[in-house]
Amino acid sequence: MPFIQNTDADRAEMLKAIGVRSIEDLFADVPANLRIRMDDKGKLKLPPGKGELEVTRHIQDLLSRTKNAGDYAYFRGGGIYNHFVSTVVDHIALFDGSFITAYTPYQPECSQGTLTFIYEFQSAICALTGLEVSNASMYDGASALAEAMMMGKHLAEDRFRKEKRNAFVLAGAINPEYAQVVQTYADVAGIKVVRVPNGADGRIDKQALAKALNRKAFAVAVQSPNYLGVIEDVEAVVAAAKEPELIVIQAVGEALSLALLQSPAEAGVDICIGEGQSLGNHQFLGGPAFGFFSAKKDWLRKMPGRIVSETTDKDGKRAFSLALATREQHIRREKATSNICTNQSLCALRALIHLSAWGKEGFVELAEHTVAKTQYAMKALSAVPGVSLVYPGAPVFNEFVIQATPGLEKKLLKKKVVGGLPIDKYGKGRRGQYLVAITEVTTKQEIDRYVEALTEAMKGKPVAV
Amino acid sequence: MTTTLANPAEKLLFEVSKPGRRCLRLPALDVPKVDVKSALKGAKLRAKPAVLPEVGELDLVRHFKNLAQMNFSVDRNFYPLGSCTMKYNPKINVTLLSLPGFTKAHPHLPEADLQGHIELMCTLESWLSEVSGLPAVTLQPAAGAQGEMTGLMVIKAYFEEKGEGKTRRKVIIPDNAHGTNPATAALAGFETVTLKGKADGSVDLDLLKSLVRPDTAAMMITNPSTLGIIEPRMVEIAKILHDAGAQLYMDGANMNAIQGVVRPGDLGVDVMHFNLHKTYSVPHGSGGPGAGPIAVAKHLEPYLPYPRPMKTEKGYTLANPNPKRTIGKVRSFFGNYGALVMAYIYMSQLGREGVRRNGENATLNANYLRAKLRGVYHIQNDKACAHEVVFTDAFQHKDGGPSALDIAKRMIDYGIHPMTIYFPLPAVTGGHGAMMVEPTETESKETLDYFVEVMKKIAQECKENPDLVKAAPHTTPVSRVDEKKATTNPQLYCAMCIA
Numbered sequence: 001m002p003f004i005q006n007t008d009a010d011r012a013e014m015l016k017a018i019g020v021r022s023i024e025d026l027f028a029d030v031p032a033n034l035r036i037r038m039d040d041k042g043k044l045k046l047p048p049g050k051g052e053l054e055v056t057r058h059i060q061d062l063l064s065r066t067k068n069a070g071d072y073a074y075f076r077g078g079g080i081y082n083h084f085v086s087t088v089v090d091h092i093a094l095f096d097g098s099f100i101t102a103y104t105p106y107q108p109e110c111s112q113g114t115l116t117f118i119y120e121f122q123s124a125i126c127a128l129t130g131l132e133v134s135n136a137s138m139y140d141g142a143s144a145l146a147e148a149m150m151m152g153k154h155l156a157e158d159r160f161r162k163e164k165r166n167a168f169v170l171a172g173a174i175n176p177e178y179a180q181v182v183q184t185y186a187d188v189a190g191i192k193v194v195r196v197p198n199g200a201d202g203r204i205d206k207q208a209l210a211k212a213l214n215r216k217a218f219a220v221a222v223q224s225p226n227y228l229g230v231i232e233d234v235e236a237v238v239a240a241a242k243e244p245e246l247i248v249i250q251a252v253g254e255a256l257s258l259a260l261l262q263s264p265a266e267a268g269v270d271i272c273i274g275e276g277q278s279l280g281n282h283q284f285l286g287g288p289a290f291g292f293f294s295a296k297k298d299w300l301r302k303m304p305g306r307i308v309s310e311t312t313d314k315d316g317k318r319a320f321s322l323a324l325a326t327r328e329q330h331i332r333r334e335k336a337t338s339n340i341c342t343n344q345s346l347c348a349l350r351a352l353i354h355l356s357a358w359g360k361e362g363f364v365e366l367a368e369h370t371v372a373k374t375q376y377a378m379k380a381l382s383a384v385p386g387v388s389l390v391y392p393g394a395p396v397f398n399e400f401v402i403q404a405t406p407g408l409e410k411k412l413l414k415k416k417v418v419g420g421l422p423i424d425k426y427g428k429g430r431r432g433q434y435l436v437a438i439t440e441v442t443t444k445q446e447i448d449r450y451v452e453a454l455t456e457a458m459k460g461k462p463v464a465v
Numbered sequence: 466m467t468t469t470l471a472n473p474a475e476k477l478l479f480e481v482s483k484p485g486r487r488c489l490r491l492p493a494l495d496v497p498k499v500d501v502k503s504a505l506k507g508a509k510l511r512a513k514p515a516v517l518p519e520v521g522e523l524d525l526v527r528h529f530k531n532l533a534q535m536n537f538s539v540d541r542n543f544y545p546l547g548s549c550t551m552k553y554n555p556k557i558n559v560t561l562l563s564l565p566g567f568t569k570a571h572p573h574l575p576e577a578d579l580q581g582h583i584e585l586m587c588t589l590e591s592w593l594s595e596v597s598g599l600p601a602v603t604l605q606p607a608a609g610a611q612g613e614m615t616g617l618m619v620i621k622a623y624f625e626e627k628g629e630g631k632t633r634r635k636v637i638i639p640d641n642a643h644g645t646n647p648a649t650a651a652l653a654g655f656e657t658v659t660l661k662g663k664a665d666g667s668v669d670l671d672l673l674k675s676l677v678r679p680d681t682a683a684m685m686i687t688n689p690s691t692l693g694i695i696e697p698r699m700v701e702i703a704k705i706l707h708d709a710g711a712q713l714y715m716d717g718a719n720m721n722a723i724q725g726v727v728r729p730g731d732l733g734v735d736v737m738h739f740n741l742h743k744t745y746s747v748p749h750g751s752g753g754p755g756a757g758p759i760a761v762a763k764h765l766e767p768y769l770p771y772p773r774p775m776k777t778e779k780g781y782t783l784a785n786p787n788p789k790r791t792i793g794k795v796r797s798f799f800g801n802y803g804a805l806v807m808a809y810i811y812m813s814q815l816g817r818e819g820v821r822r823n824g825e826n827a828t829l830n831a832n833y834l835r836a837k838l839r840g841v842y843h844i845q846n847d848k849a850c851a852h853e854v855v856f857t858d859a860f861q862h863k864d865g866g867p868s869a870l871d872i873a874k875r876m877i878d879y880g881i882h883p884m885t886i887y888f889p890l891p892a893v894t895g896g897h898g899a900m901m902v903e904p905t906e907t908e909s910k911e912t913l914d915y916f917v918e919v920m921k922k923i924a925q926e927c928k929e930n931p932d933l934v935k936a937a938p939h940t941t942p943v944s945r946v947d948e949k950k951a952t953t954n955p956q957l958y959c960a961m962c963i964a
Contacts, residue, residue, distance in 0.1 A: 018832045036726060046592055046812070066579060079573060091526070097554075099750050103645045112535040116535070126962045134958070142794075232510070260510055262511050284570060284803035287799070288804055309951035314944050319948075329649075339652055341644070346752075347753075357520075358517070360482075360514055362487045415848050440832055
């Protein structure tokens, strides 16, 4: 029997030891009329079990009805990016059972492997963000932002006991997936989400921001680079939030940008969260990957999620263990600030291997190549007749928005190009706009193919306004 | 069963780092090189590069292989961690998952290119629906805790539409529930009411009746309970709640025992979540990722998160069929799709018979341990258990004898990962330290017999040489770890990482 090692003889012997006649007797507490019997085929309509060979064929058949980023010249991102993942990552994290088949490291003496890598991961995130505290990871960037919102609310409740601060400000172009998840969490928590639009330059509208940042709000979040690819002036948001004493949260959609851009600590934010997929995690239609979550050390006691600390064993030797569990749900129950009880350790491990495999210099080089390719693609695509940049002159890292005409996808697909993501649903006046993403995987040849296909697709099209 | 342990003096990656070393090289830049400062004009750049390790590939691989040896894992050790369902994870899961069709499946691919993936999601939903006996499923929640949250959000949306959102503010939770239940209820904006369980962990119906009022939104019940007992009066519990207009939420964390035996929907459950990383062999990954789909009754379907995978005449699609009624999204894109794929592969292999067989053998294995260790360790409820059995340290932890913690640590010396300890909380285990053992169906009788021998030996050691047990473990790369110090004096990163 697949995955069951008990033989019929074993089962008979075990039943005898237990003192019952059949396994059915062990389910006496389930009402007999509702119990499913093995011969009761009507009650559980599942197909018969398949062997490994058959399942492999079946999966290959399903995949034959799919295409992936590798089948195209691929230019879509929007939160998940088509990066190269080193074989080293899969060999350690996926194919070696030592980490993937372990659990949360509750027993530190036999889990030093996991605890050590989490500590190293925390250190790597601290290095990237400059902030002193990092947890051992959240589900994704979107829910990490929702958790940061909840943390901001709890911090404000502690700091401003007499003020009723109930608004959470989402400033500028936030990834719609993040905004949606934040809204869902805010709805049940009774938090009012206030949106601040972006201006004509793609950045946060400063006047609208100044108006929204008042003492009715407890925190403000800014995504940089933002959903439209534009790098925000995070420092300016921190300055604007100073007087009304708001918690400032930075969201990072493309973690690679941290290699070059002003670090969240340099900008002065309180909390930095982000999507970690870019760091050694496969795409898998968007998950699993992980959300990273870091904060100033002052806010440690309100952090959600698992945290690992260095400590010693009873002989004084360095060791690692989970720490500060009193923040968590299994101790605080209904008083906990988060219900998170596991973390995305394996995805965090992948990030650590990825960051170490590229290393201090390689990670910067990766970002520099991305910038160079993005600059090339911006120039080449905006030179196509009828196509222009929506935010010319705005600083971008790996993504940018072009204005073309709607409905170009099929024509591009014929040339094996998946062009930028149509963002007409992202707001008014975005008809014919596409969000184009570049990674180190994108080649000049692919960009040129996109340009060629777009040129042809745009022929005879009136220029959209 | 003992493991050769690695050199404990293994340094951290940051400590072996040396300028000039690296693993990966980029291809030559095929576009004109740019000056980053001028290309990103108008953006603020970081002052110094982030301090990441600089290592060669051999040292990198060796570092992690050494760490691997410092870990117990299901692949190498019996891992009877109660309430976690540490079953064997078939290798085919990860092998197929690493096909480029999955690894390079970008969420913004045209829908026509996702047909096989959406079909997989639809089929998995239908299987979970079958096993739960509930008609609608969402695969979006990323973990059990997020499944709970989603379930309560759905219930809240249902009552709001009925105009009872303001009145139904309370969620009843048994005192033996996992801590996520009350934490989730609070985050979802409910007040919690604690229901004291009976000594055997089952629900006191009279007490429940007295707590169910017009302000009750739902009860969250774990079945089988955290004491490893199947709740015998689920149907009556559901009736009490439904008669009062309230909903019954079932925490499916312990579904491994009753899958294929009974369908929660048939018992009257309105919402339940699955932990695919427990029941359907998604590897636990040192703590995650997992997946926590929920199944709901028909009247709750309109509130499920979007997008929902659907089959139409034109093919498969990801739709938002109830834009006004859906709770929204709880996770970006489509949830932990990679985890869903592994659960799908596993369930394909199980089939109808396998689902039932797993439930039966998980239950058989737990009861076998209960029978074999009866009298050696105290059992609070010595009746047929489900997938796990809860012992306590009552026989050992008296007159200064070793505690559940000491016994757990001593198990490590015999190559067995400790069971879950001190959960359920002492308040529901007669003040004794709980030792919750969940063998799972994938372990052989020989492994269970070895475990029994080890536990008997440790019980003997507790009498004859208690100090040996109290000082355990003796064979690990580090001795008993000072966890208190980790909290009172937290050191959370390598100092060199932040200048």
